[in-house]
Amino acid sequence: MSITIKKLWHKDSFRIGVFFKYDVEKIQFLKTIGGVYSKTHTCWHIPYEKSVYQKLKNHFGSLIIESFEETVTPSLPVTGKSRDLSPIAKSDRQLDLSKANNPEHKAANVQLDQKLRLVLLENIGKYWLFKMQYHQQISKSLLAIKGVYWNSNYQCFMALRNSKVKQAVEEILGVYPFFGDDYLTKETTYRGESIRIAPHKEDFAWMEIYIPKLVAVHEKMKRFSMARYSKIKDCYLLPAAPIVYESIQLQMEVLQIKISNELPAAYLQAKHLPNKKRIDLTKTKQNLLDQVPPSGQPYVLNMLDTLLALNYSNSTMRTYTNAFIQFLRHFDFRDPDILTQQEVIRFLGSLMERGLSASTGHSMVNGLHFYYHYVLGKKEYDFKLPRPKKEKKLPVVLTMDECLRIFQVVDNPKHKLLLLVGYGAGLRVSEIVTLKWNDILFDEYKIHIKNAKGKKDRMVMLPYSIVQSLKIYKELYKGKHYVFEGQYAGEPYSVGSVQTVMREALKRSGLEKKATVHTLRHSFATHLLENGTDIRYIQQFLGHSSIKTTTVYTHLTQSAVNKIQSPLDRLVDENNKKKLD
Structure with a gap:
């Protein structure tokens, strides 16, 4: 054994x-x-x-x-080009997950399928779909098989549902069986049936899909995440984008269903694919309106329209409007314009009396101030609202060793890089997901953060240790705009997905601290301060408007705290010295 x-x-x-x-x-x-x-x-x-x-x-x-390799607590280098940790992987192919090229993932006797993290997806048309961690040699061998392709839109491999292809792929992956026995010959076909694709006259950004009354076809159409069913027209509505049309062709090809295309020339355009920001804002607006009865919707609608017109973020729109809805509900959706100042102050007092946090109180004050000042246009209206005193809480901070442990347990190159960028440059989670390739200035080793919190731009450092990893990642994933693309081609990764990556990494690392992606930002600032960086530079890196916000990290630096001696300890030391004398 x-x-x-x-x-x-x-x-x-x-x-x-x-x-x-x-x-x-x-x-x-x-x-x-x-x-x-x-x-x-x-x-x-x-x-x-x-x-x-x-x-x-x-x-x-x-x-x-x-042999035992002694673990050394990492520290920030002060010489050379490295601003932070040494490169996470010390090879030319830093994102290769093979044992030889990624020393921090060394594990004895790990099966190949575990290293590759193989995931079999739902079939599309005549293909099996599967994903795996990038491996240069295995990827090259797979693509050499006739009938195996790489789909850049879906970021996965496509294998023709053929017995010979199955045998060749499974031999390379070393998993028997990996695919099922649902070969093309066993697929039910509907020869003679057809679907009709017509323009949507009410909105040219959509197209109408008329399908036969077949359960299999309905199920395939439902798989489209953006599909909507129109009961009035008895058809499906999908974005009129080329990639969506190609996906429909793939789904129907295996069923041998013909497509009758009635779309005019140039009707299909990439810009018709819903923009993520547009989807989020529309969804948030509808969810907020659904919370109030018809009598209160005019007030909420005015609030939402003003927030959108002033280009407020989705998060601010949700926070302000939720607070305003709570305010309206308390007064049975009466017109806010006829409420007295005393009634409003009494309401704010009741919030604190119920034990709500000061942050909730501030959000309420901000929401009400926005409504009276911008929606009702009463800029001269003297509406002084009392603000509850905030609790001063210190943020959770990870040590450098704990940060390294988190990074080491993440195998997925995309997931690993987004955490490294977040920590190495001190970015907010919203700044990570909206980071574009043209924002990364490789020659200057800087990152240009655009339109961040408060609609402000700033320049931050690009850690030297991840430059090579970023270049390899860009070469492999061929992203056009965003560094970390999400579900829709050309759209950014979701904030929720990034938080899930951090949550899973924290769980696998075995750390007991309750940390989030924002904790990496706190840790970045604290570690810079411990290394002697001027707090004014840290303020610029973090994008804080006031130095007071940055000074919270002075309470967290262990190096400074460890040098301070308790007066009791000094008293005991002096007493012991007298006894020795």
């Missing part, structure tokens, strides 16, 4: 790491001698004791012992 052991430093103590191929009997034995599985080190570990080691040796016989 092949067992490899190695001395590990885990959770402030030495442990014996045990590496082996998955085996139920071995796991059962390790549990009897105090074995615990570590997601961080991807191995089982037991107490670093002579008696435990002897039990392990007696049970398994010969053991392969790897």
